[in-house]
Amino acid sequence: MKWTSIFAIVVLALGVLCWGQRLLEIPEYDGRDRVHELTNKNYKTVMKKYDIMVIYYHKAIGENLMARKQLEVEELALELAAQVLDDLHDKDIGFGLVDVKKDVAVAKKLGLEEVDSIYIFIDDEIIEYDGELAAETLVEFLYDVIKDPVEIINNERELKGFFNLVEDIKLVGYFKNEDSLSFIEYDDAAEEFHPFVKFFATFNPQIATNLKLDLNEVNFYEPFMDEPVIIPGKPYTEAELIDYIEEHDRPTLRKLEPHSMYETWEDDINGQHIVAFAEESDPDGFEFLEILKEVAGVNTENPDLSILWIDPDDFPLLVPYWEKTFGIDLSSPQIGVVDVKDADSIWMEMDDEENMPTANELDIWIEEVLVGKIDPNDNEDHDDFDDIDSEDSDEEKEKKDNEEEDDADKNDDEINYNDD
């Protein structure tokens, strides 16, 4: 594909900069064509040329102009990623496109399944990337991909670094050494989840003592939880570890991250997400996040609860749009329930940003969400319950009757929520 746009020339313009500036100049696309269009004929040859192959399995083009334009923007992101990684010294990373309609055979042979996803082929593994299609986010993700799947903790300071990582699921095991059979099983399991789940190990008995780990034992940490769970039944086979992680891969509290945002969003519960907005670098946001973590800690055994934390700082371009769509002000923390189909939502009332809800209040609110008493689809007419009582449909009547029963049963504190 040829690029005749303004991008072709920009890189030349950088030639006029002095060195000092150039060291910090974020690269623009230079217009050279690096992304391959994979076909049944060329895909094997192309893929052999690279250590790692990044393949965008995209919607069919040719159907309409808009889809083609959209693909061109996405392809620009891939071209920029390919250009930047051209300079990487120790790995050859190739980029390719597979069209869902034109290249059915290639997709089948490579095992591509979800359209609009990126598949990364490295050694014998295939990693699915379902995050933001921007060069920055994808390239940063690829740096994680080429790291070892298990990181070794050698000393106290590295252990502190381990404890400092709280946003992903992480595991840590204590093994005799790299040749130990248990470690090899662990390492194989790590490859299955790399780089989404973080695997650590130590061979140092002192570090193991600090982690309260026996030999060949593995601790599993949910995101944002200080206390790990010891995976039962050591020593574990690769399959046992994989099973355990797959059973526990939806955390009680998880963060929306650009490199996996679409995948996380698709993993809704009954078509809804409990979404919490909190800016960690703001004292109010930090405070609310602490409360959230406390509530998550209490509910860690509840499989029906997965709160999605979004830090607005990570998605600055979406903030005004979210504010408008949800009718909320993101300059202070918010928690609500969002219907993923129609974007209906309902938000907990926090009348004063200096008065956050207590963990207990938040816990009660969440419980009401889980039993369906707080439902984004009730949002519009909730305020008018009394007025429109006589016009209720049978379905609504039944629902409200159930709600009243719930009330009587549980004697909950009253919760206010926002209705606009």
Added chain:
Amino acid sequence: MKWTSIFAIVVLALGVLCWGQRLLEIPEYDGRDRVHELTNKNYKTVMKKYDIMVIYYHKAIGENLMARKQLEVEELALELAAQVLDDLHDKDIGFGLVDVKKDVAVAKKLGLEEVDSIYIFIDDEIIEYDGELAAETLVEFLYDVIKDPVEIINNERELKGFFNLVEDIKLVGYFKNEDSLSFIEYDDAAEEFHPFVKFFATFNPQIATNLKLDLNEVNFYEPFMDEPVIIPGKPYTEAELIDYIEEHDRPTLRKLEPHSMYETWEDDINGQHIVAFAEESDPDGFEFLEILKEVAGVNTENPDLSILWIDPDDFPLLVPYWEKTFGIDLSSPQIGVVDVKDADSIWMEMDDEENMPTANELDIWIEEVLVGKIDPNDNEDHDDFDDIDSEDSDEEKEKKDNEEEDDADKNDDEINYNDD
């Protein structure tokens, strides 16, 4: 300015997405023209229309094609920022361009000085932005701009959030209430540095006790330092606070951040930067950063030392380029000295990523940099000192003699450094 490129049509393509996906779709530029070209005739009228005006003071266009193309890319970023902020509910934010050659009169009247900078006009303040010209980074910065310059700490959890912020210079003061004269002086000083320096205050005696603050007293925290310095001479006038901060605005350890990267880079010391690369989310990087903080703590009084910490995760598109230019591997931590003019550099040898230097070794290395014994401009021929001894120029001879004197005087430990 008209955009006939592919961007004009992309936003339409998003129309085919369902709601759930659309909630997370990072906006693309819709092709509408929102950025004003300011002239002597229109600038007053345009600026009156907005609460906040963001003006890019750019190099002259028309001189050459490349400069114009470069400006177009930058303008696209501004257009996208303007489009996104169009949706902001409580502030009108306008964007404008001022050409250094064509619009000399406007620049003079508005007080624009540094070409290639963005000036933000808000109330009576002008804030200079000298960071990455990308919509995301600029928009995130503008959210900080519209926040109150002083954040109030009301409780223990917010205090924890305050302690959690370590990357910027921050101040915290204890005042009677918002009407106290000392607080008003403090608030006025905050406006001068907002949003680069973070100002906090509390009116709560218990929080003040935890901060060891007397009434009307202000603590000054360098980045990454746990222990604050009490600003002497309370109660302070606005001018006294401003003077103190300006005297202490180059920290011993500071982080390169996208929103201020060019400004930070320009603030070199004798044409050089000590640059440390460390990925905080990696145990090795975290460990090295802990060592760096320890060394910075010891040297906090040294005005000649300012270590620039770069987290490669913040600049993924620059990593391969830095690796190539500096001849280093950024998958593990690095520290070196970079000459900002010619990008010559010299890097401390860390032969094994499992064996970080101790704080003491690092401290000695830094001292050798400060006295000029480690100099990026010596890099090329250092390895060959013995061989080319007889061919040394007088200047080099003199330098080496001085070095030997230094050695004898200070009896330093021997330091290895990287020579390639």
